[in-house]
Amino acid sequence: SRGKNLPPGPWALPVIGHLHHLIGRAEVPHRRLRELAQRHGPLMLLWLGEVPTVVASSAEAAREILKTNDLAFATRPMGRLAQLWYQASGGGLAYAPYGDGWRQLRKICTVELLSHRRVASFRPIRLGEVGRLLHAIAADAGEKKPVNLTRRIAAYVFAATVRAIIGSRNFAERDAYMQMLKDVFGIVPGMGLPDLFPSSNLAMRVSRMPALLLRNRSNMHRLMDVIIKEHQEFGAAAGGDGKEEDLVDVLLRLQKEAGFQHPLTTENDMFGAGSETSSTTLIWAMAELMRNPHVRHKLQEEIRQEFADDSKVTEEKLGNLSYLHMVIKETLRLHPPGPLMVPHECRTQCQVLGYDVPVGSTVLVNVWAISRDPASWGNTAEEFLPERFEQCDKDFKGADFEFIPFGAGRRICPGISMALANVQLVLAVLLFHFDFELPVGMSPKEMDMTEKSGISTELKAELLVMAVPRFPVPQTAE
Numbered sequence: 001s002r003g004k005n006l007p008p009g010p011w012a013l014p015v016i017g018h019l020h021h022l023i024g025r026a027e028v029p030h031r032r033l034r035e036l037a038q039r040h041g042p043l044m045l046l047w048l049g050e051v052p053t054v055v056a057s058s059a060e061a062a063r064e065i066l067k068t069n070d071l072a073f074a075t076r077p078m079g080r081l082a083q084l085w086y087q088a089s090g091g092g093l094a095y096a097p098y099g100d101g102w103r104q105l106r107k108i109c110t111v112e113l114l115s116h117r118r119v120a121s122f123r124p125i126r127l128g129e130v131g132r133l134l135h136a137i138a139a140d141a142g143e144k145k146p147v148n149l150t151r152r153i154a155a156y157v158f159a160a161t162v163r164a165i166i167g168s169r170n171f172a173e174r175d176a177y178m179q180m181l182k183d184v185f186g187i188v189p190g191m192g193l194p195d196l197f198p199s200s201n202l203a204m205r206v207s208r209m210p211a212l213l214l215r216n217r218s219n220m221h222r223l224m225d226v227i228i229k230e231h232q233e234f235g236a237a238a239g240g241d242g243k244e245e246d247l248v249d250v251l252l253r254l255q256k257e258a259g260f261q262h263p264l265t266t267e268n269d270m271f272g273a274g275s276e277t278s279s280t281t282l283i284w285a286m287a288e289l290m291r292n293p294h295v296r297h298k299l300q301e302e303i304r305q306e307f308a309d310d311s312k313v314t315e316e317k318l319g320n321l322s323y324l325h326m327v328i329k330e331t332l333r334l335h336p337p338g339p340l341m342v343p344h345e346c347r348t349q350c351q352v353l354g355y356d357v358p359v360g361s362t363v364l365v366n367v368w369a370i371s372r373d374p375a376s377w378g379n380t381a382e383e384f385l386p387e388r389f390e391q392c393d394k395d396f397k398g399a400d401f402e403f404i405p406f407g408a409g410r411r412i413c414p415g416i417s418m419a420l421a422n423v424q425l426v427l428a429v430l431l432f433h434f435d436f437e438l439p440v441g442m443s444p445k446e447m448d449m450t451e452k453s454g455i456s457t458e459l460k461a462e463l464l465v466m467a468v469p470r471f472p473v474p475q476t477a478e
Protein backbone atom coordinates (compact mmCIF):
# COMPACT_ATOMS: atom_id res chain seq x y z
CA SER A 1 0.00 0.00 0.00
CA ARG A 2 3.06 2.28 0.13
CA GLY A 3 2.49 5.46 -1.88
CA LYS A 4 -1.07 4.38 -2.71
CA ASN A 5 -4.23 6.19 -1.77
CA LEU A 6 -6.28 3.14 -0.76
CA PRO A 7 -10.02 3.36 0.04
CA PRO A 8 -10.79 3.67 3.76
CA GLY A 9 -12.33 0.95 5.92
CA PRO A 10 -13.08 0.03 9.53
CA TRP A 11 -10.51 -1.43 11.93
CA ALA A 12 -9.14 -4.85 11.03
CA LEU A 13 -7.82 -7.83 13.01
CA PRO A 14 -4.83 -10.00 12.10
CA VAL A 15 -5.68 -13.05 9.95
CA ILE A 16 -9.43 -12.50 9.67
CA GLY A 17 -9.18 -8.86 8.53
CA HIS A 18 -12.65 -7.30 8.60
CA LEU A 19 -14.64 -10.52 8.81
CA HIS A 20 -15.76 -9.81 12.38
CA HIS A 21 -17.73 -6.82 10.99
CA LEU A 22 -19.79 -9.19 8.82
CA ILE A 23 -19.86 -12.77 10.06
CA GLY A 24 -22.06 -13.82 12.97
CA ARG A 25 -24.24 -10.72 12.58
CA ALA A 26 -27.98 -11.01 12.32
CA GLU A 27 -28.17 -8.80 9.22
CA VAL A 28 -27.63 -10.12 5.69
CA PRO A 29 -24.28 -8.92 4.21
CA HIS A 30 -25.69 -6.12 1.99
CA ARG A 31 -27.40 -4.48 5.01
CA ARG A 32 -24.28 -4.69 7.16
CA LEU A 33 -22.14 -3.34 4.30
CA ARG A 34 -24.47 -0.36 3.97
CA GLU A 35 -24.05 0.42 7.67
CA LEU A 36 -20.27 0.28 7.28
CA ALA A 37 -20.42 2.50 4.17
CA GLN A 38 -22.49 5.08 6.07
CA ARG A 39 -19.54 5.38 8.46
CA HIS A 40 -16.57 4.89 6.13
CA GLY A 41 -17.73 6.21 2.77
CA PRO A 42 -19.06 5.06 -0.62
CA LEU A 43 -15.84 3.21 -1.49
CA MET A 44 -14.35 0.93 1.16
CA LEU A 45 -11.51 -1.56 1.18
CA LEU A 46 -12.22 -4.58 3.38
CA TRP A 47 -10.02 -7.60 3.95
CA LEU A 48 -12.40 -10.54 3.96
CA GLY A 49 -9.97 -13.09 5.32
CA GLU A 50 -7.12 -13.05 2.79
CA VAL A 51 -9.13 -11.37 0.05
CA PRO A 52 -8.95 -7.61 -0.54
CA THR A 53 -12.51 -6.56 -1.33
CA VAL A 54 -13.58 -3.15 -2.56
CA VAL A 55 -17.21 -2.28 -1.83
CA ALA A 56 -18.98 0.43 -3.84
CA SER A 57 -22.12 1.88 -2.25
CA SER A 58 -23.03 4.99 -4.29
CA ALA A 59 -24.28 5.57 -7.83
CA GLU A 60 -21.13 7.61 -8.57
CA ALA A 61 -18.82 4.80 -7.43
CA ALA A 62 -20.86 2.29 -9.50
CA ARG A 63 -20.58 4.55 -12.56
CA GLU A 64 -16.78 4.74 -12.25
CA ILE A 65 -16.53 0.95 -11.93
CA LEU A 66 -19.11 -0.16 -14.50
CA LYS A 67 -18.70 2.64 -17.07
CA THR A 68 -15.58 4.82 -16.73
CA ASN A 69 -13.30 1.85 -15.93
CA ASP A 70 -15.53 -0.91 -17.35
CA LEU A 71 -12.63 -2.72 -19.02
CA ALA A 72 -10.49 -2.76 -15.86
CA PHE A 73 -13.35 -4.47 -13.95
CA ALA A 74 -14.68 -6.75 -16.70
CA THR A 75 -13.52 -10.02 -15.18
CA ARG A 76 -14.83 -12.13 -12.28
CA PRO A 77 -12.91 -13.39 -9.26
CA MET A 78 -12.65 -17.16 -9.42
CA GLY A 79 -12.69 -18.24 -5.76
CA ARG A 80 -11.94 -21.83 -4.76
CA LEU A 81 -15.63 -22.74 -4.59
CA ALA A 82 -16.29 -21.34 -8.08
CA GLN A 83 -13.26 -23.31 -9.33
CA LEU A 84 -14.73 -26.49 -7.83
CA TRP A 85 -18.12 -25.77 -9.35
CA TYR A 86 -16.95 -24.94 -12.86
CA GLN A 87 -13.75 -27.05 -13.04
CA ALA A 88 -12.55 -27.50 -16.63
CA SER A 89 -15.50 -25.57 -18.06
CA GLY A 90 -13.74 -22.35 -17.06
CA GLY A 91 -16.61 -20.45 -15.47
CA GLY A 92 -19.71 -21.03 -17.63
CA LEU A 93 -20.75 -17.55 -18.75
CA ALA A 94 -21.41 -15.92 -15.40
CA TYR A 95 -17.95 -16.64 -13.97
CA ALA A 96 -15.88 -16.84 -17.16
CA PRO A 97 -12.72 -14.72 -16.98
CA TYR A 98 -12.89 -11.76 -19.37
CA GLY A 99 -11.40 -12.79 -22.73
CA ASP A 100 -12.17 -14.69 -25.94
CA GLY A 101 -13.96 -17.60 -24.23
CA TRP A 102 -16.32 -15.23 -22.42
CA ARG A 103 -16.84 -13.12 -25.57
CA GLN A 104 -17.81 -16.20 -27.57
CA LEU A 105 -20.29 -17.43 -24.94
CA ARG A 106 -21.72 -13.97 -24.40
CA LYS A 107 -22.37 -13.59 -28.14
CA ILE A 108 -24.11 -16.95 -28.28
CA CYS A 109 -26.20 -15.93 -25.29
CA THR A 110 -27.31 -12.53 -26.58
CA VAL A 111 -27.71 -13.47 -30.25
CA GLU A 112 -28.96 -17.05 -30.03
CA LEU A 113 -30.24 -18.03 -26.58
CA LEU A 114 -31.79 -14.95 -25.00
CA SER A 115 -32.59 -12.66 -27.94
CA HIS A 116 -36.05 -11.03 -28.16
CA ARG A 117 -36.91 -13.41 -30.99
CA ARG A 118 -35.96 -16.49 -28.98
CA VAL A 119 -37.79 -15.26 -25.89
CA ALA A 120 -40.89 -14.64 -28.05
CA SER A 121 -40.60 -18.19 -29.43
CA PHE A 122 -41.09 -19.53 -25.87
CA ARG A 123 -44.51 -17.85 -25.58
CA PRO A 124 -46.50 -21.10 -25.96
CA ILE A 125 -44.41 -22.62 -23.16
CA ARG A 126 -45.12 -19.67 -20.86
CA LEU A 127 -48.83 -19.78 -21.61
CA GLY A 128 -49.01 -23.53 -21.03
CA GLU A 129 -47.22 -23.29 -17.68
CA VAL A 130 -49.17 -20.23 -16.60
CA GLY A 131 -52.34 -22.24 -17.27
CA ARG A 132 -51.10 -24.94 -14.89
CA LEU A 133 -50.28 -22.30 -12.27
CA LEU A 134 -53.77 -20.79 -12.49
CA HIS A 135 -55.46 -24.18 -12.25
CA ALA A 136 -53.40 -25.09 -9.20
CA ILE A 137 -54.33 -21.83 -7.47
CA ALA A 138 -57.99 -22.25 -8.44
CA ALA A 139 -57.90 -25.74 -6.88
CA ASP A 140 -56.47 -24.34 -3.62
CA ALA A 141 -59.11 -21.59 -3.69
CA GLY A 142 -61.86 -24.19 -4.29
CA GLU A 143 -60.77 -26.06 -1.16
CA LYS A 144 -60.64 -22.73 0.73
CA LYS A 145 -57.06 -23.40 1.74
CA PRO A 146 -54.19 -20.87 1.66
CA VAL A 147 -52.16 -20.78 -1.54
CA ASN A 148 -48.43 -21.17 -0.96
CA LEU A 149 -47.41 -18.56 -3.55
CA THR A 150 -43.70 -19.11 -2.87
CA ARG A 151 -43.93 -22.75 -3.96
CA ARG A 152 -46.44 -22.22 -6.77
CA ILE A 153 -44.45 -19.40 -8.35
CA ALA A 154 -41.10 -21.21 -7.99
CA ALA A 155 -42.65 -24.28 -9.65
CA TYR A 156 -43.98 -22.16 -12.54
CA VAL A 157 -40.67 -20.40 -13.21
CA PHE A 158 -38.70 -23.61 -12.95
CA ALA A 159 -41.04 -25.48 -15.32
CA ALA A 160 -41.02 -22.62 -17.87
CA THR A 161 -37.21 -22.47 -17.69
CA VAL A 162 -36.80 -26.26 -17.97
CA ARG A 163 -39.03 -26.37 -21.03
CA ALA A 164 -37.18 -23.48 -22.69
CA ILE A 165 -33.87 -25.22 -22.09
CA ILE A 166 -34.64 -28.88 -22.75
CA GLY A 167 -37.91 -28.64 -24.68
CA SER A 168 -39.95 -30.85 -22.37
CA ARG A 169 -41.49 -31.03 -18.91
CA ASN A 170 -40.21 -34.57 -18.54
CA PHE A 171 -37.09 -34.00 -16.59
CA ALA A 172 -36.03 -37.01 -14.54
CA GLU A 173 -35.58 -36.08 -10.86
CA ARG A 174 -36.74 -32.51 -11.48
CA ASP A 175 -37.62 -31.88 -7.84
CA ALA A 176 -34.20 -33.11 -6.78
CA TYR A 177 -32.58 -30.85 -9.41
CA MET A 178 -34.60 -27.87 -8.17
CA GLN A 179 -33.50 -28.55 -4.58
CA MET A 180 -29.85 -28.85 -5.64
CA LEU A 181 -30.10 -25.53 -7.44
CA LYS A 182 -31.60 -24.00 -4.30
CA ASP A 183 -28.73 -25.34 -2.17
CA VAL A 184 -26.14 -23.93 -4.56
CA PHE A 185 -27.93 -20.57 -4.69
CA GLY A 186 -27.98 -20.50 -0.88
CA ILE A 187 -24.21 -19.93 -0.89
CA VAL A 188 -23.21 -16.25 -0.82
CA PRO A 189 -20.43 -15.83 -3.39
CA GLY A 190 -17.07 -15.19 -1.76
CA MET A 191 -18.35 -15.74 1.81
CA GLY A 192 -17.47 -19.43 2.28
CA LEU A 193 -14.31 -20.32 4.26
CA PRO A 194 -12.42 -21.70 1.21
CA ASP A 195 -13.03 -18.42 -0.68
CA LEU A 196 -12.05 -16.28 2.30
CA PHE A 197 -8.81 -18.20 2.89
CA PRO A 198 -7.83 -19.46 -0.57
CA SER A 199 -4.29 -20.35 0.48
CA SER A 200 -5.49 -22.63 3.29
CA ASN A 201 -6.10 -26.32 2.66
CA LEU A 202 -7.50 -26.54 6.18
CA ALA A 203 -10.29 -24.10 5.19
CA MET A 204 -11.14 -26.43 2.31
CA ARG A 205 -11.20 -29.44 4.64
CA VAL A 206 -13.30 -28.01 7.47
CA SER A 207 -15.92 -26.30 5.28
CA ARG A 208 -19.00 -28.34 4.36
CA MET A 209 -19.45 -26.34 1.15
CA PRO A 210 -16.93 -28.14 -1.11
CA ALA A 211 -18.64 -31.50 -0.50
CA LEU A 212 -22.10 -29.99 -1.07
CA LEU A 213 -21.00 -28.31 -4.30
CA LEU A 214 -19.23 -31.39 -5.63
CA ARG A 215 -22.16 -33.67 -4.83
CA ASN A 216 -24.68 -31.34 -6.44
CA ARG A 217 -22.43 -30.63 -9.40
CA SER A 218 -21.98 -34.28 -10.26
CA ASN A 219 -25.69 -35.05 -9.82
CA MET A 220 -26.74 -32.05 -11.92
CA HIS A 221 -24.25 -32.92 -14.65
CA ARG A 222 -25.45 -36.53 -14.64
CA LEU A 223 -29.02 -35.35 -15.24
CA MET A 224 -27.98 -32.87 -17.94
CA ASP A 225 -25.82 -35.51 -19.67
CA VAL A 226 -28.89 -37.74 -20.11
CA ILE A 227 -30.77 -34.84 -21.68
CA ILE A 228 -27.90 -33.92 -23.99
CA LYS A 229 -27.55 -37.54 -25.12
CA GLU A 230 -31.28 -37.71 -25.84
CA HIS A 231 -31.07 -34.55 -27.92
CA GLN A 232 -28.06 -35.93 -29.79
CA GLU A 233 -29.78 -39.24 -30.46
CA PHE A 234 -33.18 -37.97 -31.46
CA GLY A 235 -32.07 -34.77 -33.23
CA ALA A 236 -33.16 -31.18 -32.79
CA ALA A 237 -36.79 -30.47 -32.03
CA ALA A 238 -36.81 -28.06 -34.96
CA GLY A 239 -35.92 -30.87 -37.34
CA GLY A 240 -39.05 -30.95 -39.43
CA ASP A 241 -41.91 -31.30 -36.95
CA GLY A 242 -42.35 -27.52 -36.73
CA LYS A 243 -41.46 -27.31 -33.04
CA GLU A 244 -39.20 -24.46 -31.99
CA GLU A 245 -35.62 -25.27 -31.06
CA ASP A 246 -34.95 -25.47 -27.33
CA LEU A 247 -31.73 -24.07 -25.89
CA VAL A 248 -29.94 -27.43 -25.78
CA ASP A 249 -30.77 -27.88 -29.50
CA VAL A 250 -29.28 -24.47 -30.25
CA LEU A 251 -26.09 -25.20 -28.29
CA LEU A 252 -25.63 -28.57 -29.98
CA ARG A 253 -26.25 -27.06 -33.42
CA LEU A 254 -23.74 -24.28 -32.81
CA GLN A 255 -21.17 -26.69 -31.49
CA LYS A 256 -21.53 -28.81 -34.61
CA GLU A 257 -21.58 -25.89 -37.05
CA ALA A 258 -18.74 -23.87 -35.61
CA GLY A 259 -16.84 -26.38 -33.51
CA PHE A 260 -17.11 -24.19 -30.41
CA GLN A 261 -15.21 -25.38 -27.39
CA HIS A 262 -17.40 -23.79 -24.73
CA PRO A 263 -21.14 -23.70 -25.50
CA LEU A 264 -22.35 -26.71 -23.55
CA THR A 265 -21.11 -25.29 -20.29
CA THR A 266 -23.83 -22.66 -20.08
CA GLU A 267 -26.91 -24.77 -19.39
CA ASN A 268 -26.50 -24.88 -15.60
CA ASP A 269 -25.96 -21.10 -15.59
CA MET A 270 -29.20 -20.72 -17.48
CA PHE A 271 -31.14 -22.85 -15.01
CA GLY A 272 -29.73 -21.02 -12.02
CA ALA A 273 -29.55 -17.45 -13.28
CA GLY A 274 -32.84 -17.84 -15.13
CA SER A 275 -35.11 -19.42 -12.57
CA GLU A 276 -33.99 -18.31 -9.10
CA THR A 277 -33.80 -14.60 -9.91
CA SER A 278 -37.16 -14.41 -11.68
CA SER A 279 -39.07 -16.34 -9.03
CA THR A 280 -37.42 -14.26 -6.28
CA THR A 281 -38.61 -11.08 -8.05
CA LEU A 282 -42.16 -12.41 -8.46
CA ILE A 283 -42.44 -13.43 -4.81
CA TRP A 284 -41.18 -10.04 -3.60
CA ALA A 285 -43.62 -8.30 -5.96
CA MET A 286 -46.57 -10.31 -4.61
CA ALA A 287 -45.41 -9.76 -1.02
CA GLU A 288 -45.24 -5.99 -1.55
CA LEU A 289 -48.66 -6.04 -3.23
CA MET A 290 -50.10 -7.89 -0.24
CA ARG A 291 -48.51 -5.36 2.12
CA ASN A 292 -49.79 -2.42 0.07
CA PRO A 293 -53.44 -3.17 -0.81
CA HIS A 294 -53.99 0.24 -2.47
CA VAL A 295 -51.18 -0.52 -4.98
CA ARG A 296 -52.63 -4.00 -5.56
CA HIS A 297 -56.11 -2.62 -6.26
CA LYS A 298 -54.78 0.09 -8.60
CA LEU A 299 -52.75 -2.48 -10.54
CA GLN A 300 -55.67 -4.89 -10.65
CA GLU A 301 -57.87 -2.15 -12.11
CA GLU A 302 -55.34 -1.41 -14.86
CA ILE A 303 -55.01 -5.10 -15.77
CA ARG A 304 -58.75 -5.84 -15.69
CA GLN A 305 -59.58 -2.80 -17.82
CA GLU A 306 -57.01 -3.77 -20.44
CA PHE A 307 -58.18 -7.38 -20.75
CA ALA A 308 -61.88 -7.01 -19.93
CA ASP A 309 -62.97 -7.72 -23.54
CA ASP A 310 -60.67 -10.71 -24.00
CA SER A 311 -61.54 -12.35 -20.63
CA LYS A 312 -57.92 -13.52 -20.50
CA VAL A 313 -54.44 -12.02 -20.48
CA THR A 314 -52.50 -12.00 -23.75
CA GLU A 315 -48.78 -11.25 -23.94
CA GLU A 316 -49.17 -8.91 -26.91
CA LYS A 317 -50.93 -6.30 -24.80
CA LEU A 318 -48.70 -6.43 -21.71
CA GLY A 319 -46.72 -3.49 -23.10
CA ASN A 320 -49.78 -1.24 -22.54
CA LEU A 321 -49.73 -1.77 -18.76
CA SER A 322 -47.68 1.19 -17.58
CA TYR A 323 -48.49 0.76 -13.87
CA LEU A 324 -47.45 -2.93 -14.02
CA HIS A 325 -44.05 -1.84 -15.32
CA MET A 326 -43.73 0.69 -12.49
CA VAL A 327 -44.60 -2.00 -9.92
CA ILE A 328 -41.92 -4.32 -11.35
CA LYS A 329 -39.29 -1.57 -11.32
CA GLU A 330 -40.18 -0.63 -7.76
CA THR A 331 -39.90 -4.29 -6.71
CA LEU A 332 -36.46 -4.57 -8.31
CA ARG A 333 -35.41 -1.27 -6.72
CA LEU A 334 -36.30 -2.34 -3.16
CA HIS A 335 -35.48 -6.04 -3.59
CA PRO A 336 -32.81 -6.58 -6.27
CA PRO A 337 -32.38 -10.39 -6.32
CA GLY A 338 -28.60 -9.91 -6.57
CA PRO A 339 -28.08 -7.21 -3.90
CA LEU A 340 -24.29 -7.26 -4.29
CA MET A 341 -24.49 -8.00 -8.03
CA VAL A 342 -22.17 -10.76 -9.22
CA PRO A 343 -18.62 -9.96 -7.99
CA HIS A 344 -16.18 -8.29 -10.39
CA GLU A 345 -12.38 -8.25 -10.11
CA CYS A 346 -9.93 -5.42 -10.74
CA ARG A 347 -7.58 -6.47 -13.59
CA THR A 348 -5.48 -3.35 -14.07
CA GLN A 349 -4.40 -0.43 -11.92
CA CYS A 350 -7.09 2.27 -11.83
CA GLN A 351 -8.72 4.88 -9.62
CA VAL A 352 -12.30 5.08 -8.38
CA LEU A 353 -13.54 8.22 -6.59
CA GLY A 354 -9.86 9.29 -6.40
CA TYR A 355 -8.77 6.09 -4.57
CA ASP A 356 -6.39 3.45 -5.93
CA VAL A 357 -8.08 0.08 -6.34
CA PRO A 358 -5.61 -2.80 -5.78
CA VAL A 359 -5.14 -5.07 -8.81
CA GLY A 360 -6.66 -8.50 -8.06
CA SER A 361 -9.16 -7.18 -5.51
CA THR A 362 -12.72 -8.45 -5.57
CA VAL A 363 -15.22 -5.68 -6.28
CA LEU A 364 -18.76 -5.74 -4.87
CA VAL A 365 -21.33 -3.14 -5.95
CA ASN A 366 -24.01 -2.78 -3.28
CA VAL A 367 -26.92 -2.37 -5.70
CA TRP A 368 -29.33 -2.75 -2.80
CA ALA A 369 -27.83 0.21 -0.88
CA ILE A 370 -27.61 2.34 -4.04
CA SER A 371 -31.26 1.83 -4.91
CA ARG A 372 -32.31 2.85 -1.37
CA ASP A 373 -29.98 5.85 -1.15
CA PRO A 374 -32.00 8.91 0.01
CA ALA A 375 -29.59 11.11 -2.02
CA SER A 376 -31.18 9.62 -5.18
CA TRP A 377 -34.60 8.51 -3.97
CA GLY A 378 -35.50 11.11 -1.34
CA ASN A 379 -37.02 10.48 2.07
CA THR A 380 -39.40 7.82 0.68
CA ALA A 381 -36.45 5.64 -0.38
CA GLU A 382 -37.48 2.78 1.95
CA GLU A 383 -41.16 2.83 0.91
CA PHE A 384 -42.86 0.81 -1.84
CA LEU A 385 -44.09 3.61 -4.11
CA PRO A 386 -44.31 2.56 -7.78
CA GLU A 387 -45.57 6.04 -8.77
CA ARG A 388 -42.02 7.38 -8.33
CA PHE A 389 -41.22 5.85 -11.74
CA GLU A 390 -43.89 8.07 -13.35
CA GLN A 391 -41.65 11.07 -12.92
CA CYS A 392 -38.35 9.47 -13.90
CA ASP A 393 -37.69 7.47 -17.04
CA LYS A 394 -35.14 5.05 -15.61
CA ASP A 395 -34.79 1.92 -17.70
CA PHE A 396 -32.99 -1.33 -16.94
CA LYS A 397 -29.76 -0.34 -18.71
CA GLY A 398 -28.69 1.69 -15.67
CA ALA A 399 -27.91 4.92 -17.55
CA ASP A 400 -27.58 6.97 -14.34
CA PHE A 401 -26.44 4.08 -12.08
CA GLU A 402 -29.03 4.84 -9.39
CA PHE A 403 -31.08 1.85 -10.52
CA ILE A 404 -29.03 -1.17 -11.69
CA PRO A 405 -30.82 -4.38 -10.62
CA PHE A 406 -29.42 -6.13 -13.72
CA GLY A 407 -25.92 -4.64 -13.36
CA ALA A 408 -24.43 -2.43 -16.08
CA GLY A 409 -21.62 -2.32 -18.64
CA ARG A 410 -20.03 -5.28 -20.39
CA ARG A 411 -21.26 -7.89 -17.90
CA ILE A 412 -24.83 -6.60 -17.63
CA CYS A 413 -27.37 -9.40 -17.33
CA PRO A 414 -28.12 -10.86 -20.79
CA GLY A 415 -31.43 -12.34 -19.53
CA ILE A 416 -33.45 -9.14 -19.05
CA SER A 417 -36.02 -9.92 -21.79
CA MET A 418 -36.47 -13.50 -20.57
CA ALA A 419 -36.88 -12.33 -16.96
CA LEU A 420 -39.38 -9.59 -17.79
CA ALA A 421 -41.43 -11.89 -20.04
CA ASN A 422 -42.04 -14.23 -17.09
CA VAL A 423 -42.48 -11.59 -14.39
CA GLN A 424 -44.94 -9.43 -16.38
CA LEU A 425 -47.06 -12.37 -17.51
CA VAL A 426 -47.35 -14.05 -14.11
CA LEU A 427 -48.24 -10.85 -12.24
CA ALA A 428 -50.83 -9.92 -14.87
CA VAL A 429 -52.56 -13.33 -14.92
CA LEU A 430 -52.60 -13.72 -11.14
CA LEU A 431 -54.14 -10.31 -10.56
CA PHE A 432 -56.56 -10.62 -13.48
CA HIS A 433 -58.06 -13.96 -12.46
CA PHE A 434 -57.96 -13.72 -8.67
CA ASP A 435 -58.47 -11.35 -5.77
CA PHE A 436 -55.99 -12.00 -3.00
CA GLU A 437 -56.27 -11.55 0.75
CA LEU A 438 -53.98 -12.39 3.63
CA PRO A 439 -55.01 -15.40 5.76
CA VAL A 440 -57.51 -14.51 8.50
CA GLY A 441 -55.96 -12.72 11.43
CA MET A 442 -52.92 -11.40 9.55
CA SER A 443 -52.64 -7.72 8.76
CA PRO A 444 -50.45 -6.23 5.99
CA LYS A 445 -48.34 -4.38 8.58
CA GLU A 446 -47.51 -7.66 10.35
CA MET A 447 -46.07 -9.36 7.28
CA ASP A 448 -42.60 -10.73 7.83
CA MET A 449 -40.40 -9.23 5.09
CA THR A 450 -37.11 -10.64 6.43
CA GLU A 451 -34.58 -11.53 3.73
CA LYS A 452 -32.73 -14.81 3.39
CA SER A 453 -29.13 -14.47 2.25
CA GLY A 454 -27.74 -16.34 -0.74
CA ILE A 455 -26.71 -15.66 -4.36
CA SER A 456 -30.25 -14.37 -4.84
CA THR A 457 -31.91 -12.79 -1.81
CA GLU A 458 -35.31 -14.32 -1.24
CA LEU A 459 -38.14 -13.57 1.15
CA LYS A 460 -37.36 -15.82 4.12
CA ALA A 461 -40.92 -16.76 5.10
CA GLU A 462 -43.15 -18.58 2.62
CA LEU A 463 -45.85 -16.30 1.21
CA LEU A 464 -49.31 -17.67 2.04
CA VAL A 465 -52.43 -15.95 0.66
CA MET A 466 -56.14 -16.66 0.20
CA ALA A 467 -57.23 -16.52 -3.46
CA VAL A 468 -60.78 -15.68 -4.58
CA PRO A 469 -61.52 -16.44 -8.27
CA ARG A 470 -62.88 -13.43 -10.21
CA PHE A 471 -62.56 -14.37 -13.88
CA PRO A 472 -62.77 -18.04 -14.91
CA VAL A 473 -59.42 -19.68 -15.58
CA PRO A 474 -59.20 -20.58 -19.31
CA GLN A 475 -58.82 -24.20 -20.37
CA THR A 476 -55.26 -24.65 -21.63
CA ALA A 477 -54.49 -26.23 -24.97
CA GLU A 478 -52.22 -28.72 -23.19
Ligand code: HEM
Nearest residue numbers: 094273274277278338342406407408411412413415418419
Ligand atom coordinates in the same frame (compact mmCIF):
# COMPACT_ATOMS: atom_id res chain seq x y z
C1 HEM B 1 -35.16 -10.54 -12.42
C2 HEM B 1 -34.31 -11.36 -12.94
C3 HEM B 1 -32.82 -11.16 -13.03
C4 HEM B 1 -32.00 -10.28 -12.37
C5 HEM B 1 -32.39 -9.21 -11.35
C6 HEM B 1 -30.64 -10.52 -12.84
C7 HEM B 1 -29.53 -9.82 -12.40
C8 HEM B 1 -28.25 -10.04 -12.85
C9 HEM B 1 -27.08 -9.31 -12.38
C10 HEM B 1 -27.07 -8.20 -11.34
C11 HEM B 1 -26.00 -9.80 -13.04
C12 HEM B 1 -24.54 -9.35 -12.90
C13 HEM B 1 -24.27 -8.14 -13.76
C14 HEM B 1 -22.87 -7.58 -13.59
O1 HEM B 1 -21.99 -8.27 -13.06
O2 HEM B 1 -22.62 -6.42 -13.98
C15 HEM B 1 -26.48 -10.86 -13.92
C16 HEM B 1 -25.67 -11.60 -14.76
C17 HEM B 1 -26.12 -12.65 -15.52
N1 HEM B 1 -27.44 -13.04 -15.71
FE1 HEM B 1 -29.06 -12.22 -14.82
N2 HEM B 1 -30.67 -11.53 -13.76
C18 HEM B 1 -31.98 -11.95 -13.92
C19 HEM B 1 -32.43 -12.92 -14.79
C20 HEM B 1 -31.65 -13.65 -15.64
C21 HEM B 1 -32.15 -14.62 -16.59
C22 HEM B 1 -33.62 -14.93 -16.84
C23 HEM B 1 -31.05 -15.18 -17.21
C24 HEM B 1 -30.95 -16.24 -18.27
C25 HEM B 1 -31.84 -17.14 -18.54
C26 HEM B 1 -29.87 -14.53 -16.65
C27 HEM B 1 -28.57 -14.81 -17.01
C28 HEM B 1 -27.46 -14.13 -16.55
C29 HEM B 1 -26.09 -14.46 -16.94
C30 HEM B 1 -25.67 -15.61 -17.86
C31 HEM B 1 -25.25 -13.52 -16.31
C32 HEM B 1 -23.72 -13.42 -16.40
C33 HEM B 1 -23.36 -12.45 -17.52
C34 HEM B 1 -21.85 -12.24 -17.67
O3 HEM B 1 -21.10 -12.44 -16.71
O4 HEM B 1 -21.43 -11.87 -18.79
N3 HEM B 1 -30.28 -13.61 -15.72
N4 HEM B 1 -27.84 -10.97 -13.79
